[in-house]
Amino acid sequence: MAQFVMEFERPLVDLEEKLQELKRLDLAADLELGEEIKELEAEIEQLRVTLYQALSPWERVQVARHPGRPKTQDYVEALCSEVVELNGDRLYGDDEAIFAGLATIAGHRCMVIGHRKGKSTKENIRRNFGSPHPEGLRKARRAMLMAEKFGLPVVTFVDTQGAYPGVEAEERGQAWAIAENLATLSALRVPIVAVGIGEGGSGGALAIGFGDRLIMLENAYYSVISPEACASILYKDAGRAPETASCLRMTAEDLVGLGIADEIIAEPLGGAHRDPSAVFAAVERAVIAALSELCVQDADALVERRFERLSAIGVYAEGE
Amino acid sequence: MAQFVMEFERPLVDLEEKLQELKRLDLAADLELGEEIKELEAEIEQLRVTLYQALSPWERVQVARHPGRPKTQDYVEALCSEVVELNGDRLYGDDEAIFAGLATIAGHRCMVIGHRKGKSTKENIRRNFGSPHPEGLRKARRAMLMAEKFGLPVVTFVDTQGAYPGVEAEERGQAWAIAENLATLSALRVPIVAVGIGEGGSGGALAIGFGDRLIMLENAYYSVISPEACASILYKDAGRAPETASCLRMTAEDLVGLGIADEIIAEPLGGAHRDPSAVFAAVERAVIAALSELCVQDADALVERRFERLSAIGVYAEGE
Amino acid sequence: MPISDWFKAREGRRYTVASAEKSADLPDGVWLKCPSCKHTIYQGVLEENVYVCPHCAHHFELYAHARVLSLADEGTFEETESTLSSLDPLRFSANKPYTESLASAKDKTGMAEAVVTGRALLGGHPVVLGAMDFRFVGASMGSAVGEKIARAFALAEAERRGLVLVIASGGARMQEGMLSLMQMAKTSAAAERLSRARVPYISILTNPTYGGVTASFPVLADIILAEPGALIGFTGPRVIEQTIRQSLPKGFQTAEFLEEHGMIDEVVPRTELASTVARVLDYLSGPEVPLAATGAACRVPASTGGDE
Amino acid sequence: MPISDWFKAREGRRYTVASAEKSADLPDGVWLKCPSCKHTIYQGVLEENVYVCPHCAHHFELYAHARVLSLADEGTFEETESTLSSLDPLRFSANKPYTESLASAKDKTGMAEAVVTGRALLGGHPVVLGAMDFRFVGASMGSAVGEKIARAFALAEAERRGLVLVIASGGARMQEGMLSLMQMAKTSAAAERLSRARVPYISILTNPTYGGVTASFPVLADIILAEPGALIGFTGPRVIEQTIRQSLPKGFQTAEFLEEHGMIDEVVPRTELASTVARVLDYLSGPEVPLAATGAACRVPASTGGDE
Numbered sequence A, B: 001m002a003q004f005v006m007e008f009e010r011p012l013v014d015l016e017e018k019l020q021e022l023k024r025l026d027l028a029a030d031l032e033l034g035e036e037i038k039e040l041e042a043e044i045e046q047l048r049v050t051l052y053q054a055l056s057p058w059e060r061v062q063v064a065r066h067p068g069r070p071k072t073q074d075y076v077e078a079l080c081s082e083v084v085e086l087n088g089d090r091l092y093g094d095d096e097a098i099f100a101g102l103a104t105i106a107g108h109r110c111m112v113i114g115h116r117k118g119k120s121t122k123e124n125i126r127r128n129f130g131s132p133h134p135e136g137l138r139k140a141r142r143a144m145l146m147a148e149k150f151g152l153p154v155v156t157f158v159d160t161q162g163a164y165p166g167v168e169a170e171e172r173g174q175a176w177a178i179a180e181n182l183a184t185l186s187a188l189r190v191p192i193v194a195v196g197i198g199e200g201g202s203g204g205a206l207a208i209g210f211g212d213r214l215i216m217l218e219n220a221y222y223s224v225i226s227p228e229a230c231a232s233i234l235y236k237d238a239g240r241a242p243e244t245a246s247c248l249r250m251t252a253e254d255l256v257g258l259g260i261a262d263e264i265i266a267e268p269l270g271g272a273h274r275d276p277s278a279v280f281a282a283v284e285r286a287v288i289a290a291l292s293e294l295c296v297q298d299a300d301a302l303v304e305r306r307f308e309r310l311s312a313i314g315v316y317a318e319g320e
Numbered sequence C, D: 001m002p003i004s005d006w007f008k009a010r011e012g013r014r015y016t017v018a019s020a021e022k023s024a025d026l027p028d029g030v031w032l033k034c035p036s037c038k039h040t041i042y043q044g045v046l047e048e049n050v051y052v053c054p055h056c057a058h059h060f061e062l063y064a065h066a067r068v069l070s071l072a073d074e075g076t077f078e079e080t081e082s083t084l085s086s087l088d089p090l091r092f093s094a095n096k097p098y099t100e101s102l103a104s105a106k107d108k109t110g111m112a113e114a115v116v117t118g119r120a121l122l123g124g125h126p127v128v129l130g131a132m133d134f135r136f137v138g139a140s141m142g143s144a145v146g147e148k149i150a151r152a153f154a155l156a157e158a159e160r161r162g163l164v165l166v167i168a169s170g171g172a173r174m175q176e177g178m179l180s181l182m183q184m185a186k187t188s189a190a191a192e193r194l195s196r197a198r199v200p201y202i203s204i205l206t207n208p209t210y211g212g213v214t215a216s217f218p219v220l221a222d223i224i225l226a227e228p229g230a231l232i233g234f235t236g237p238r239v240i241e242q243t244i245r246q247s248l249p250k251g252f253q254t255a256e257f258l259e260e261h262g263m264i265d266e267v268v269p270r271t272e273l274a275s276t277v278a279r280v281l282d283y284l285s286g287p288e289v290p291l292a293a294t295g296a297a298c299r300v301p302a303s304t305g306g307d308e
């Protein structure tokens, strides 16, 4: 498949294409274009750094949504062994927008839960583009409770535009399913490590997206509302999303600043899709470090700290 | 509405009609038919006793299914005050075949749960003839757990032909819903008093139909399979249900004999529909007596005794 | 005392009572028009009827303080955390600065934030009582609302008072970004604690209840009531229509629709809310001694007969 | 050792292994015909393949003892409660006396009842292992089956062994009337106890699993697996068709249908069952010290690295 190009990286891609052309010439005609190639490579390198090293929030959103970006199932494949997938909520259905399974990460036996976007249109339709219905969230909750019952830490991969906004989802209690997951996560007696790997869309993300640690990939975002929806409300113009993306403070760095995320995992220049295996390794290191710290803690203390951590979130004034 | 006549009581009804006729003649023509009337009354009284005092199991099944027989909502109306009905399973729907509600019985605050048959065709369609879908059983389970949470004893009224045998019921996990109720009832930390008031059809009945006490109305039945279905299987002839009704040992008396039911409440001659208020009073006395005994018990001991009671049910051989 | 007198007694605070009262600056005895049946109604009559139209049962919007007073036993409501209010942690200024929205909401309502909480008696039961006010930035939940709700849960737990919350909300408060989203987790955590402490919690969903607020503490109640016709959901109807490109079924997301779909316990007219809540508390509010300490299986032993 | 040798070593017991073995009295090397793809298969091949057709993956009926042996680590299965058997408490004699049905079932199967239970190792994990045999009165659950199942749960709890049960059943055993129905409550109570003790329980639903048995202990497992194509439900398809007066959707009540409807965890071919169950037990079977005693949040502390 042709490389997907985000708008802001067009100038870089143009240069890269030119470089490829030069290299082909070099080989084909055996000409001495070495100097030109070297110069162009230097130029590209500089542009790459300029372009990628200080991405705007809106540009990061583009990177977070890049179709080639590693998805939950890529992390499961790269990090996990001995996987046993769990299906179904035992109430209504099995939602393929949510993955849940027993899995081993570097020797740690865990319960892994994640939003599951597809990699092709066909797969995306089956997985509803990673937007869960209530039965998906209830499957996740069943997995959480099983993890608690058998003393397995929970690792979640967050990557969704949000819970699915459809008639049937409302009929089957989307709000109820989300709220019950929040309550369950808040008091679960095993460690919970959440990793923001791409999109973190509102309640549908939060329903599996917090715990004792929140690790964010550098270009992952997490937001109360999508920048487009926010722009639609405020300006009646979704096209002004680049502005609202900044206002909403939804980047990994913002989240650390707000005391909501703990840690940022650097991505390769250009985004996680440029070198997935480096990202997998970094995520594995971070998850293992978190688990090593959390798993030996006393369960009561763990839950109490999580509650205090949640309770402390918020900025407000008191007094007349 | 015309009095519903069960087949076996036809001779009695014929005599009763004749008596009414005589009485009308007496009044209209001012004739002295007093003697004839008295004789007929005596004859009727004797036939009534002969007919009703030793009902066969199959005749009891007819009484248990009598359309005029008091239903769960009649018991709720007669016995309960301050009722707060609970609706919905908070997962999928609200099933009108099941009633659940907070209610006060002679000063005892309880959780009341019951199968709810309709009294008219229209109501029966809405209530699915008292045959629950999974969402009804899950509403019942929610009520059980709420009762446990707030220390309220559970009183159930059992009256169903069985869980609904439909495609959607299977799709939404009828077996799962029943089994979860059984597990929940077995370990619930509050007293459970079940009252068999009419039909006790298999798993759909059992899902709210056992606990620390099982009180059976004299003509209520409780069976692993309907006598018709049993006859269909064994004889390929549902018409032989009168025979299988006897074989299956499904009457109140049988259940006490088998150690499954604790107590039988006598019904007026002819069945509960002949004098509902007497039945309500007797049921109230029995329920209150059971609650008075159970509510002061230690919760751990209560649950342990219930488990032992269940574990002891069964007749089998051991040893070569 | 009637609600209007109570407000007069607290001069200096510019509380208003209900949406129909926008003509309250007119002299006493003013007539109001019902937007549903178009009848004109004497304001005093409307007030006596908890702002429910006596002709068509239309439920007028009822502001937070009036709501609280409509539920509490007369003279028993004592507000808590009344000075807790929002800041502007994100310096949010897309289109209109957040600080301006807050200032105008305060000015319009006389409230410090979108939720009022306090102690009260309700049907004789000690409760913590709260209500949200849609006029205040759409009763959206930012840090201050989340904190007040969380404190209401904590107070209910600490004093073992039943918790009664009247909900209305447009959802999360986007001007506080992720701080707002996290209030969903924070308030749900508080609800879970109260639940484990087995203190009863009743929520009353009113028109409108939407978004991230719906998907947190309101639906975690032991008993969920709703006012007739109230619109309640996670995603708003317009967004759903845009997503599915179909028009929505009739009655979609009404309280009645939700009852049919098993999500709420009962649709209760406003005029019967106080008595219904009191009745529920009769069942779920027990003596102060926790069950575990007595060992007995039931809250009300047989010997006491039941009527406290 | 191969299953057939194991049986030879236990002479005097007339266990049979699987439905295809009805030609087992023929000399070694007999060929069998697959009812699905009509291929003829060498019996030894079929046996090696756990009675799954190597051509079309048709799953032949597998009898209880063979089933247990197919899952247990070689030579580790020790039967328990092997003498527990049914009586005729109702003196049930409609059409055919129950005692006759029992006698012919015993004769046909060489089993005392429709379920075999015992201790075993499975992937190295100590387990309690059980399997039901459809040939024995349709593997229906009467008092004896209920008691054996309940004792299997109790044994698993007492020795903190994972419980693995392979289900097949036509439902309750009507010849025992209400005693049979109550086995549903009794076995579910046993399952609830094991669950509260946090001992893992895996059920494997095979063809057919129906009626009151489905609606009790089998679906209360932590992990529910099923064999491909197995028919599983509460009400049988004919009764449903009679009720709704419509024909049933294609694939209705198959294992795959149930997975789609969220009721089971995974459809697993018979050849992979032992390894799948072993893998699940790797996760859910912990050390003998209960979690509460250590205080630590997780079963496997980080320092141990994981591989036991």
Ligand SMILES: [Zn+2]
Residues within 6 Å of the ligand: C034, C035, C036, C037, C038, C039, C053, C054, C055, C056, C057, C058
């Ligand atoms: Zn009106």
Ligand SMILES: [Zn+2]
Residues within 6 Å of the ligand: D034, D035, D036, D037, D038, D039, D053, D054, D055, D056, D057, D058
């Ligand atoms: Zn084949």
